[in-house]
Amino acid sequence: MTTTVGLIGVGRIGVMHARHLQALAADGVELVIADLDAARARQVAADIGCRAAPDVDALFTGAPGGGSPGGVVIAVGTAAHAPLILRAAEAGIPAFCEKPVAESTEAALPVLEAVSRLGSTVQIGLQRRLDPGCLTAKGALDRGDLGWLHTIRAITADMTPPPVEFLATSGGLFRDCSVHDFDILQWMTGQRIVEVCARGSNNGDPAIGQVGDVDTAVALAELEDGTVATVSASRYNGAGHDVRLELQGSAGTLQVGLDDSYAGRSAEPGVRFPSGTPHRTFHERFAEAYRAEMRAFVELVRGERENPCPPEEAVDASRVADAAQESLETGRAVRVRR
Numbered sequence: 001m002t003t004t005v006g007l008i009g010v011g012r013i014g015v016m017h018a019r020h021l022q023a024l025a026a027d028g029v030e031l032v033i034a035d036l037d038a039a040r041a042r043q044v045a046a047d048i049g050c051r052a053a054p055d056v057d058a059l060f061t062g063a064p065g066g067g068s069p070g071g072v073v074i075a076v077g078t079a080a081h082a083p084l085i086l087r088a089a090e091a092g093i094p095a096f097c098e099k100p101v102a103e104s105t106e107a108a109l110p111v112l113e114a115v116s117r118l119g120s121t122v123q124i125g126l127q128r129r130l131d132p133g134c135l136t137a138k139g140a141l142d143r144g145d146l147g148w149l150h151t152i153r154a155i156t157a158d159m160t161p162p163p164v165e166f167l168a169t170s171g172g173l174f175r176d177c178s179v180h181d182f183d184i185l186q187w188m189t190g191q192r193i194v195e196v197c198a199r200g201s202n203n204g205d206p207a208i209g210q211v212g213d214v215d216t217a218v219a220l221a222e223l224e225d226g227t228v229a230t231v232s233a234s235r236y237n238g239a240g241h242d243v244r245l246e247l248q249g250s251a252g253t254l255q256v257g258l259d260d261s262y263a264g265r266s267a268e269p270g271v272r273f274p275s276g277t278p279h280r281t282f283h284e285r286f287a288e289a290y291r292a293e294m295r296a297f298v299e300l301v302r303g304e305r306e307n308p309c310p311p312e313e314a315v316d317a318s319r320v321a322d323a324a325q326e327s328l329e330t331g332r333a334v335r336v337r338r
Contacts, residue, residue: 004068005071005072006073008074010037014035027298032069041053070301071298072093078103081100089118096125099124101124105315122311131292145252149189153230154181156232157263164207164211173233178219178233179317182317192316197333200217201217219324322337
């Protein structure tokens with residue numbers, strides 16, 4: 001079976017997805033890419049050995065010599081997410097889209113309505129759901145190996161901050177970064193976060209504060225059954241890119257991300273763990289998850305699996321991030337509005 005997948009956007013993450021899709025050529029995946037910069041699309045296509053459409057319209061309607069794609073991967077700026085999701089939905093083409101669904105939770109709601117009304121398939125790029133460690137931890141939790149959870153700790157810390165120009169339009173540290181943690185907490189436990197209380201600081205580049213963001217923040221999140229979780233994030237973890245999730249239960253404890261590339265060192269005499277090189281970027285930390293994400297999308301297009309990350313669940317994580325941002329700005333605990 002040959003499955004044609006169209007990819008829109010050949011920036012850094014788009015090229016990564018393109019390479020992962022092209023690696024599935026032996027499994028019958030035919031990749032076609034497009035970008036507003038047609039010359040760049042042609043160059044990337046030549047580099048990885050796939051085909052480039054003249055433009056996005058041609059990718060959707062069928063470029064000369066090829067038919068319309070069986071699925072599309074949307075890897076462009078946030079402002080274009082909703083229009084392209086809707087275009088794919090109206091054409092009856094399954095879509096994968098990087099998070100978020102739209103520029104705001106409010107803007108995402110009509111997209112969800114349209115996707116539901118049209119019976120469309122949309123997978124959102126919250127790749128941690130396909131991370132091997134997260135899958136192992138969820139399996140253990142679902143089996144009852146950990147007993148009942150009493151404490152959850154989630155950490156996402158970048159080695160260096162992105163450009164201030166990006167942060168000015170990102171919606172804030174919670175919406176840009178911690179939304180992944182909010183999503184994985186809800187997916188892992190099967191419970192919604194009902195309330196958050198957040199605090200933050202800006203001790204790095206003053207320009208981050210000047211665009212209305214913080215470089216470090218923590219949120220106390222309460223789940224439906226009263227279990228508490230802490231979610232911390234930072235842009236300045238110089239030791240390396242650090243993403244971990246600790247589940248402490250009445251019968252056992254598991255940590256996701258505690259491997260030889262963990263970006264930390266023990267202060268205990270004689271302890272040599274970890275021995276590897278810390279990850280420098282989230283691409284390195286989640287390399288296998290990103291590969292699995294594209295495999296999952298192809299399987300979803302072929303009807304071989306269920307959707308690993310429906311848009312409704314991604315938008316719900318954004319609601320939690322909205323509440324965390326409001327708490328950060330007001331200094332009050334905030335209930336998640338649904």
